[in-house]
Amino acid sequence: MNRSKFKVDIRCNPIHVAEVQVTHRMSPRFYFIPQTRAIITSLLLLILALPCFSQQDWIRTGTGLGVEKIRLAVPDFKPSNQDPKNPELLKAFNDTLWNDLDNAGIFDLVSKSFNPLEVPGQPTEVKFEVWSAPPPNASMLAFGNLGVSGNTVMVQGWLYDVKNVTSPQVLGKQYTDVATTDAARLIAHKFADEIIFRLGGGVQGIAESSIYFVSDRTGHKEIWAMDYDGSNQRAITHLGSISLSPRISPDGSRLAFSSLTKTSWEIMMYSLELGRAVAFPRFGGTNLSPAWAPDGTRLTFSSSRTGTSEIYMVDASGGSLKRLTNAKGPDVSPTWNRKTGAQLAFVSGRSGLPQIYTMEADGTNVQRMTDQGYAVSPSWAPNGQFLTFSWMRKYGPGAPGSNDIYLMDIASKQWVQLTHDGGRNDFPSWSPDGRHIVFQSSRSGSEQIWTMLADGTKVQQLTFTGHNTQPNWSWK
Amino acid sequence: MAANADIFLERGNLGRPLAWSLALHLVFAIFIIVYAVFIPEKRGEGWGAGGGGEAMGATLVSNVPLPANPVKTENVLANDSRGLTKSMPLPEVKPPEPEAIPIPDKESKKKPKPAPNVSRKKPEPEQPVEEASNVIPFGQGGPVSGPYGTFNAGGAKGGFGFTGGGGDFGNRYAWYVRVVQQKVSANWLKYEVDPRVTSGQRVYLTFDITRSGEPSNVQIEQSSGVPSLDQSATRAIQRIDTFGPLPPDYSGSKVSVEFWFDYKR
Amino acid sequence: MKLQKIKWITLMFALGAVLMLGACKKKVAPPPPPAPPPPPAPTASLSASPNSVPKGQPTTLSWQTTNATDVSIDGIGAVQPNGSQQVTPADSTTYHLTAKGAGGTQEATARVTVAAPPPQAAVPSATEEELFSQSVKDIYFDYDKADIRPDQRAALQGDAQFLGQHPNIPFKVEGHCDERGSTEYNLALGTSRADAVKSALTQAGLPANRVNTISLGKEQPFCNEHTEECWQQNRRAHFVYQK
Helix, strand or coil: CCCHHHCCCCCCCHHHHHHHHHHHHHCHHHHHCHHHHHHHHHHHHHHHHHHHHCCCEEEEEECCCCCCCEEEECCCCEECCCCCCHHHHHHHHHHHHHHHHHHCCCEEECCHHHCCCCCCCCHHHCCHHHHHCCCCCCCEEEEEEEEEECCEEEEEEEEEECCCCCCCEEEEEEEEEECCHHHHHHHHHHHHHHHHHHHCCCCCCCCCCEEEEEECCCCCEEEEEEECCCCCCEECCCCCCEEEEEEECCCCCEEEEEEECCCCEEEEEEECCCCEEECCCCCCCEEEEEEECCCCCEEEEEECCCCCCEEEEEECCCCCCEECCCCCCCEEEEEECCCCCCEEEEEECCCCCCEEEEEECCCCCCEECCCCCEEEEEEECCCCCEEEEEEECCCCCCCCCCCEEEEEECCCCCEEECCCCCCCEEEEEECCCCCEEEEEECCCCCCEEEEEECCCCCCEECCCCCCEEEEEECCC | CHHHHHHHHHHHHHHHHHHHHHHHHHHHHHHHHHHHHHCHHHHHHCCCCCCCCCCCCCCCCCCCCCCCCCCCCCCCCCCCCCCCCCCCCCCCCCCCCCCCCCCCCHHHHHCCCCCCCCCCCCCCCCCCCCCCCCCCCCCCCCCCCCCHHHHCCCCCCCCCCCECCCCCHHHHCHHHHHHHHHHHHHCCCHHHCCCCCCCCEEEEEEEEEECCCCEEEEEEEECCCCHHHHHHHHHHHHCCCCCCCCCCCCCCCEEEEEEEEEECC | CHHHHHHHHHHHHHHHHHHHHHHHHHHCCCCCCCCCCCCCCCEEEEEEECCEECCCCCEEEEEEEECCCEEEECCCEEECCCEEEEECCCCCEEEEEEEEECCEEEEEEEEEEECCCCCCCCCCCHHHHHHHHHHCCCEECCCCCCCCCHHHHHHHHHHHHHHHHCCCCCEEEEEECCCCCCHHHHHHHHHHHHHHHHHHHHHCCCCHHHCEEEEEECCCCCCCCCCHHHHHHHCEEEEEECC
């Protein structure tokens, strides 16, 4: 059999090759007319190879290759003109861009002291060999310029693959806005997010996300908000009571939280668009820890309206109340699996000290995840695979101990301890990119909000005034 | 008294009961022998056969020789060690012999550099396009795209460098290739592989990436012979929602990926 | 003599002229102007809703006036011509509204009856509150537990007895937790503690709707030290006299 002659590159059509070979073997009709056979089979092959003519590019790669983090050089952007406002905006822009990329968790930023003396502001000024060689040793370069003219600022930014001299451009963007430092910061956030989206595999960056939390710096515990990097801290509520457990809705328009009235704790709904509270039913008893389903149409929360605290579900306007748990001991702090929208994790004291459990969104199939100690405040990772929570293992009456943040793989129940530096660490909340965790910690002497990468590194403090607790990261 | 006398009187009749006794004894003996010879298979079956036990979700692979001590994977904590092995030295480029491709297809036009070998038996890593001097060896407790990495049971893997691929996609968009490689590696949960599997297994998968960056059409191109390894590799890709959209100035409608998974303990 | 006569005659003449002039003036006074049309009289109405309240509860006064420029209510002061206001009278009161306008004055009244106070003085006397805090003891709990300890049962019995004997004292049971543990879980645990006390009180005969409970978790601790004594102090169900 003349198989070798008709060997098509299988990359184009692995399945069809077999068919060709089979028909070749099994069609005796062609036996008597060799030329016809040759013509017909070559025609067949041509037809089958047509997809090869269409651009079928291949990538070949595998595990064990490449480096963990991309080595990215981010020199300061240059001014594009001589406007006197430039230096102020440039400083805000450059600092913000550096911080956003440094915090992303996927880059190894080239230290600025390694940068060459001349930095490019335009593509024509890029000297590839200078950047890709030591000391910078970069794979990627982000550069550009900023200039104010009149009342507007214009920023041009590029992302270059400095190892690829023939076609280096990965990104080229231009932004305009009013000439204020806030706008410069916002443009830096946007540009950083673009870079992170491209190089981080299609996951949105968090530079424009927000964190909602509880602060008592005005004398009462109110709900506050801030940017993901701790800037722009501002109060949302002014109720003068005790307000806890803020949870922002998936579309960012509504904030649910629990507040103390004269007679009970009730779930309050605050519209960020309207700037005021909107109606939400009162259930009586202790109602707390609201949690939004990822499609924004339902909320689960803990309510003691019938005695012990149980997990309930309602729709977004507070109707269709449905009870999900039914065991002795308090059940609180539900959190949704935002990948599937069909499971919940929660805390239950049904076996004594509080432990983490999971269940389906209709209350069935309750599974226990932790085996000992005092485990509270679960948060489900955006990729659906992990839980992070606060745990004090080997907890007992009188034991000082300290709560630490742990990460658990749900399928295997294997866990990893993320915080080690003492203090009481609680209320972890995932960032939307699944790479960061924000939490509260008392390690500095008072309760403050901190962030870290999901492997426990790069721990940073975000708040410094008063007591700040219960952070909740926005969904985008 | 009379009974005793009876017995003494019956001495003469001992022959018959004796015969009976002998016969019964023989029957019993035969029965025992038969039982001993023909029944043991049933009892023996319950001993020594494998049985899955606590294996991590995989079916038992009968053609894999069981190692002496399976590695305990019950409680894996992240530690700060960067890795067990260093990256391997860069191999020489070996221009592989291209297979016969009689049809003048586009592939030869698209390849400015020598084509990577298409032999699936022995892939040789090419000289990587990027420099390798800033390599950080793989290890446990790696960085972020790695909290998944903390649950891996094994250490570093195979060779170094990645290839451009059939067209010039890899040359033009090396950064995208790296994203693909990192994401798949990060999503590979090696504890899904049967812990009795030895090192040195490799499975090849192919899949397509659509314009929006979603993986599709995942197929096992060449099995490693270990079903749990093949499955864990397939699952790794299925876990990924997107690699990010294909570069906007890329004209193709999709890109195909051949990805190998090196399993090392 | 003639001079005197002339003077006299001149004087008389002058006098007569003056008189006549004055009279003329009077005579030529303009006719009185026509009377202006009478201004419309103001109207006023005042009502209280509800017009009978238990002591200490508010009621809303509503009033309407027309053609009034100056409206006031006794006890409140000057008000708008139309409006409403919430008042909380201590005793039965008749509110008196006065509406003044160009056309006159109109008045309106509304009577608010304050229900007779319950037999025992509802105004909290200092002695009653003292009595309450002396007699009603807080109930303490074990770590992470919401069940009543055997050594607390006697205190709980005593509380139930006192509250039963004074059925008109309003009170609230607050559940508290120590500083360890998490905010949310402690709120739920505090709820359980308050509910456990409520359940014991109702079993002892108190009506359920009299026992109000609320949890304060670890939000309002009684002490702040990081010692076991302080933690035990904070793990309690606290009885609060509600004024």
